[in-house]
Amino acid sequence: MTRSSKPEEGLASPGRRSLLKAGLAAGSLAATAGLVRAGEANPENLPPNVADWSRYLGAGVDAAPYGVPSEHEAHVVRRSVEWLTASRESSVNFTPLHELDGIITPNGLCFERHHGGVAEMTPTDYRLMINGLVETPLIFTLDDLKRFPRENRLYFLECAANSGMEWRGAQLNGCQFTHGMVHCVMYTGVPLKYILEEAGLKTNAKWIMPEGGDASGMNRSIPLEKALDDCMVAFKMNGEALRPEQGYPARLVVPGWEGNMWVKWLRRIEVGDEPWHAREETSKYTDLMENGKARRFTWVMDTKSVITNPSPQAPVTHGKGPMVLSGLAWSGNGRITRVDVTVDGGKNWHEARLDGPSLPKALHRFYYEFDWDGSELLLQSRAYDETGYVQPTKDALRAVRGTNSIYHNNGIQTWYVKADGSVENVEIS
Ligand code: MTE
Numbered sequence: 001m002t003r004s005s006k007p008e009e010g011l012a013s014p015g016r017r018s019l020l021k022a023g024l025a026a027g028s029l030a031a032t033a034g035l036v037r038a039g040e041a042n043p044e045n046l047p048p049n050v051a052d053w054s055r056y057l058g059a060g061v062d063a064a065p066y067g068v069p070s071e072h073e074a075h076v077v078r079r080s081v082e083w084l085t086a087s088r089e090s091s092v093n094f095t096p097l098h099e100l101d102g103i104i105t106p107n108g109l110c111f112e113r114h115h116g117g118v119a120e121m122t123p124t125d126y127r128l129m130i131n132g133l134v135e136t137p138l139i140f141t142l143d144d145l146k147r148f149p150r151e152n153r154l155y156f157l158e159c160a161a162n163s164g165m166e167w168r169g170a171q172l173n174g175c176q177f178t179h180g181m182v183h184c185v186m187y188t189g190v191p192l193k194y195i196l197e198e199a200g201l202k203t204n205a206k207w208i209m210p211e212g213g214d215a216s217g218m219n220r221s222i223p224l225e226k227a228l229d230d231c232m233v234a235f236k237m238n239g240e241a242l243r244p245e246q247g248y249p250a251r252l253v254v255p256g257w258e259g260n261m262w263v264k265w266l267r268r269i270e271v272g273d274e275p276w277h278a279r280e281e282t283s284k285y286t287d288l289m290e291n292g293k294a295r296r297f298t299w300v301m302d303t304k305s306v307i308t309n310p311s312p313q314a315p316v317t318h319g320k321g322p323m324v325l326s327g328l329a330w331s332g333n334g335r336i337t338r339v340d341v342t343v344d345g346g347k348n349w350h351e352a353r354l355d356g357p358s359l360p361k362a363l364h365r366f367y368y369e370f371d372w373d374g375s376e377l378l379l380q381s382r383a384y385d386e387t388g389y390v391q392p393t394k395d396a397l398r399a400v401r402g403t404n405s406i407y408h409n410n411g412i413q414t415w416y417v418k419a420d421g422s423v424e425n426v427e428i429s
């Protein structure tokens with residue numbers, strides 16, 4: 001077993017306090033009926049007393065015109081990793097996957113990746129231009145976009161570099177950092193097909209190039225077939241306007257394909273007959289193989305899964321007995337059909353329980369409930385998609401792709417759960 005080589009780099013491992021709590025709480029599930037955790041509660045609020053919050057009126061309706069989470073959830077935030085942060089403007093932060101459940105990512109917790117900072121676009125000055133191999137070059141306002149028939153669809157977005165730091169071995173201590181460049185929201189927008197048809201595609205049209213209105217002017221080449229299939233121009237996420245950091249007022253949605261192509265602050269779409277070979281598809285977002293050649297146009301995000309609980313930032317604090325293991329699985333190819341889980345490093349596999357809607361190219365939630373005997377565990381999950389593709393081990397990936405890659409690491413993740421409940425990022429072979 002290789003231990004995490006830089007355990008200090010991720011987030012700190014669980015403090016002594018939480019481990020002490022784990023000791024106190026051990027075996028207390030039955031005694032407390034799971035309602036309160038021993039060692040934390042204020043006895044004055046516990047039965048048979050009347051709790052504080054039942055004795056006084058609460059805050060009025062105007063206390064928070066735009067609602068915010070409970071102050072007890074203040075630790076549930078996006079986090080960045082100092083040594084991965086080139087500058088504040090060309091940067092990334094990570095979704096706290098270990099704090100979430102279900103399949104929807106709350107808007108304020110969606111990881112952010114931008115190459116030129118968050119553009120401050122004014123909705124009234126927003127314009128989307130369609131030019132190139134079209135019959136009529138057009139410029140749309142935001143209101144124009146909202147007059148096309150619109151659709152609501154739930155998709156994951158994963159950065160191609162998600163888990164990229166783990167290619168050469170276990171690095172970051174927490175699924176927020178190893179897998180947190182993914183989010184899943186409901187997009188409301190216009191199928192790109194309608195917009196392109198409005199401009200009228202010329203017969204030699206084969207590719208599109210979306211371009212961002214931010215300082216990085218992010219652009220990528222996308223085959224027309226994909227553009228006409230399921231791409232959309234979205235202006236809402238989870239029912240409300242896109243957040244500035246997610247591309248307000250409009251972004252491209254490219255279901256199942258690498259996040260870099262989901263151009264934010266979308267200002268222009270050029271139609272052409274060949275790819276543009278932009279920076280982000282030549283010097284970046286290509287996969288350097290062992291023989292010095294690079295894989296190009298590796299767009300689809302392959303089937304992947306991760307156990308979010310327990311994990312290094314979410315240690316086991318309840319001692320032995322019933323344990324709910326939980327995680328996420330997703331595939332750029334479609335639906336997840338099955339997830340297997342092992343607690344002994346792959347000696348025995350168990351089929352996990354998928355729960356919640358199973359939608360193509362969206363996150364899927366899985367659970368595996370078991371009785372923990374308090375001994376050390378090696379946790380792994382392995383996802384299958386509807387095409388029959390099975391998530392590979394990291395070693396199987398390296399055998400094919402070598403170790404020069406950054407992008408498209410969908411290998412199986414291992415968490416090492418120690419007897420004291422703390423969890424560490426490791427690799428086993
Ligand atoms: N679009 C523009 N205009 N500028 C950018 O820097 N970053 C890309 C993509 N679209 C980027 C962009 C990358 S690399 C990713 S992974 C996703 O946006 C991240 O989307 P998010 O910030 O909504 O999570």
Ligand code: CO
Pocket residue numbers: 113158159160161259260
């Ligand atoms: Co990215």
